[in-house]
Amino acid sequence: MKLKPVEASLSSDFAEAIKKASGENIYICFQCKKCTVGCPLMFAMDMTPTQIIHAIRQGVDIARIMDGVKIIAQQRGIKPPVISVPAFYNAALTNVKIFGRMYELGLIADLKRRTGEFTKDMGMGIKMFSKGKLKIIPHYSARARRIFNRVKQLERNKP
Amino acid sequence: MKIAYYPGCSLHSTAREYAASFEAVCDKLGIELVEPDDWICCGTTPAHSTDHLLSIALPVENLRLAEKMGFDRIVVPCASCFQRLKTAAFEINQARKLFDDVNKALDEPYKNTVKILHPIELFLEPEIQKSLKELSKPGDLAEKPVACYYGCLLVRPPKIMQFDAYEYPVKMDEVLGSVGIPTLDWRCKTSCCGAAFSLTETDVVIELTQKIFEEARKVGARAIAVACPLCHANLDTRQEEVERKFAANYGIPILYFTQLMGLALGIEASRLDLDRHLTNTRPLLAPAC
Numbered sequence: 001m002k003l004k005p006v007e008a009s010l011s012s013d014f015a016e017a018i019k020k021a022s023g024e025n026i027y028i029c030f031q032c033k034k035c036t037v038g039c040p041l042m043f044a045m046d047m048t049p050t051q052i053i054h055a056i057r058q059g060v061d062i063a064r065i066m067d068g069v070k071i072i073a074q075q076r077g078i079k080p081p082v083i084s085v086p087a088f089y090n091a092a093l094t095n096v097k098i099f100g101r102m103y104e105l106g107l108i109a110d111l112k113r114r115t116g117e118f119t120k121d122m123g124m125g126i127k128m129f130s131k132g133k134l135k136i137i138p139h140y141s142a143r144a145r146r147i148f149n150r151v152k153q154l155e156r157n158k159p
Numbered sequence: 160m161k162i163a164y165y166p167g168c169s170l171h172s173t174a175r176e177y178a179a180s181f182e183a184v185c186d187k188l189g190i191e192l193v194e195p196d197d198w199i200c201c202g203t204t205p206a207h208s209t210d211h212l213l214s215i216a217l218p219v220e221n222l223r224l225a226e227k228m229g230f231d232r233i234v235v236p237c238a239s240c241f242q243r244l245k246t247a248a249f250e251i252n253q254a255r256k257l258f259d260d261v262n263k264a265l266d267e268p269y270k271n272t273v274k275i276l277h278p279i280e281l282f283l284e285p286e287i288q289k290s291l292k293e294l295s296k297p298g299d300l301a302e303k304p305v306a307c308y309y310g311c312l313l314v315r316p317p318k319i320m321q322f323d324a325y326e327y328p329v330k331m332d333e334v335l336g337s338v339g340i341p342t343l344d345w346r347c348k349t350s351c352c353g354a355a356f357s358l359t360e361t362d363v364v365i366e367l368t369q370k371i372f373e374e375a376r377k378v379g380a381r382a383i384a385v386a387c388p389l390c391h392a393n394l395d396t397r398q399e400e401v402e403r404k405f406a407a408n409y410g411i412p413i414l415y416f417t418q419l420m421g422l423a424l425g426i427e428a429s430r431l432d433l434d435r436h437l438t439n440t441r442p443l444l445a446p447a448c
Contacts, residue, residue: 021211023254040351044363061316070208084359092205096217100199102168111358121358124396124437128173131435135172143266144199147220150264151213 022068100141174388176432195224238387297339
């Protein structure tokens with residue numbers, strides 16, 4: 001995959017937003033690029049950790065920063081280049097909120113609805129089903145829904 | 160011994176073999192596993208990628224349920240659940256404010272008294288090691304070396320997991336060694352399989368797992384042992400696709416390390432769910448040549 005050059009320089013507002021979303025201070029990075037060179041998924045990235053952070057490992061937790069950046073992108077409504085990944089996150093969380101536990105068949109159906117990829121992995125799905133690896137009847141618990149709602153409430157009340 | 164047991168969603172569905180074999184091995188060892196009443200999903204990747212507070216509150220609720228039932232230890236076989244529960248416990252210990260917020264989100268506050276264990280840690284406890292060595296009768300399996308695949312989540316990030324040597328872990332090898340199964344040195348112990356990209360960015364998974372199969376074949380592994388439902392899904396269910404794409408013929412059985420333990424402890428194969436895999440596991444059971 002071709003990497004895009006990062007055009008804008010890192011604004012301190014953005015660094016602050018990352019700090020808020022992930023708890024990580026990216027200013028202590030000295031840009032050795034080890035996080036990016038060592039990542040097995042570099043070939044699949046449109047932007048590498050170094051491009052995003054210009055930050056590195058003085059105890060900086062890269063994975064948490066990447067989570068923080070994803071959360072900010074979602075809050076700001078930025079359209080992702082690969083829609084299937086956030087579609088999967090949303091489908092999975094909706095599923096857990098409703099059932100309390102992951103209901104795989106429901107998740108797969110919802111993911112297909114969101115991405116429009118109706119035939120993807122059909123053969124594998126049928127094989128897994130025939131091996132009894134996909135539960136037909138979901139578990140049901142309202143416990144997760146209560147937590148989801150309280151978390152949303154707490155986050156809304158945050159300054 | 161009685162211990163709380165958090166199976167997580169996968170062990171009730173796509174990873175039923177892991178649950179069946181872990182429970183059978185514990186049964187053999189006289190370990191009683193108790194699932195907390197009405198446990199819920201830990202939130203896994205979708206939660207920590209989208210909402211930090213939620214990603215901590217969901218695991219802590221499960222710890223609280225175990226605590227309420229009087230347990231001070233909980234065993235968590237799924238590497239992803241294990242990592243999320245450990246991360247949540249680590250973070251509430253680091254930040255009082257976060258712990259307070261989490262407690263506001265739960266039905267009742269958590270008192271923070273439950274220790275999180277992986278089955279590998281449980282099986283390495285001295286008393287259990289003694290039983291494992293006594294009970295082991297590996298037979299032909301003693302001639303069939305396997306490659307232990309740890310993946311990412313069991314060992315990383317090290318400051319949270321504090322599980323094993325994070326670049327070259329050995330504890331799964333030690334557990335299998337204690338029941339007489341030989342294991343191999345190889346370079347892909349902690350390589351990434353693509354994890355949650357399985358359903359969305361499948362090409363990434365195909366690319367990453369091919370390297371793992373190639374290395375396992377090079378060192379002569381008769382099977383790959385795993386401790387993670389996602390690693391298993393990617394290596395087992397996608398193996399045929401990898402073979403097709405790279406015109407290769409690996410045919411490497413992917414077993415949960417607890418299935419291998421079960422075989423070496425003389426537990427009937429039918430209780431270990433060996434036929435639920437998509438990649439045939441029978442070559443491993445055939446007589447050594």
